[in-house]
Amino acid sequence: MAHWRSAAGHLRTLEANRQYLSALRRSHYHTIQAIPRECTGSKVAARDRMQGRIPAVVFFQSLLDKNSDTRSTSRKHLLTVEKKQIKAVLNEIEVPFFCSTRFPLQIRAGSGSTHLLETGTVLPIKIHRDEESGNILNLVFVWAEDGTELKVDVPVVFKGEDVCPGLQKGGVLNKIRTSLKYLCPSEHIPSKIEVDISKLDIEDKIFMRDIEVHPSLKLLSKNENMPICKIVPTSLGNQAPVAE
Secondary structure, rough: OOOOOOOOOOHHHHHHHHHHHHHHHOOOOOOEEEEEOOOOOOHHHHHHOOOOOOEEEEEEEHHHHHOOHOOOOOOEEEEEEEHHHHHHHHHHHHHHHHHHEEEEEEEEEOOOOOOOOEEEEEEEEEEEOOOOOEEEEEEEEEEEEOOOEEEEEEEEEEHHHOOOOOHHHOOOEEEEOOOEEEEHHHOOOOOOOEOOOOOOOOOEEEEEHHHOOOOOEEEOOOOOOOOEEEEEHHHHOOOOOOOO
């Protein structure tokens, strides 16, 4: 049986704080502008899209709870946002990190109106796209004010592949997890988790327990001993990722 070694300590709190501050600066480049959506339905949504707008909704994440006693329908708003602005945001931030980045939101009385109905901070949690064209059909946001705890799927990004000993020997990086779910105070949501594989040899793995993030984040996993990645021999490089 091969000796599997855990490569620990690849992320440090200092790096986590750097990522958080970077994400905070990026989010303030774009204040998402929205207007209320009075009506719903496929025809209304199609008309909004023809006018260059994307149907959206914002609510508290607790509305998704299985326990009906904890659901909150307060501050739920049906909206539309500018397609041009959302495309600009996605071009700058990139799709994988869009749903782990907070944005200021301004809800105005109408397109071009100076009258603000409500403001706040939101986190995108879902982009619905047309399966054929890839065009955005609608967006889902949750309120993400400071102090609010949210469940967030944070993308995993691997770095150090160019100097990884295991890869240089002909091994293959098996990316077992492409994201990790955390319970995060909104102000400490990381836009991504960077996993350094620069010291991994063949058969080495990095586990969930090895990842160091801001101390306020709680990993939502049944087993912290699950691996995130492994350097495998070339013959095993095409194996399907292992499910949690």
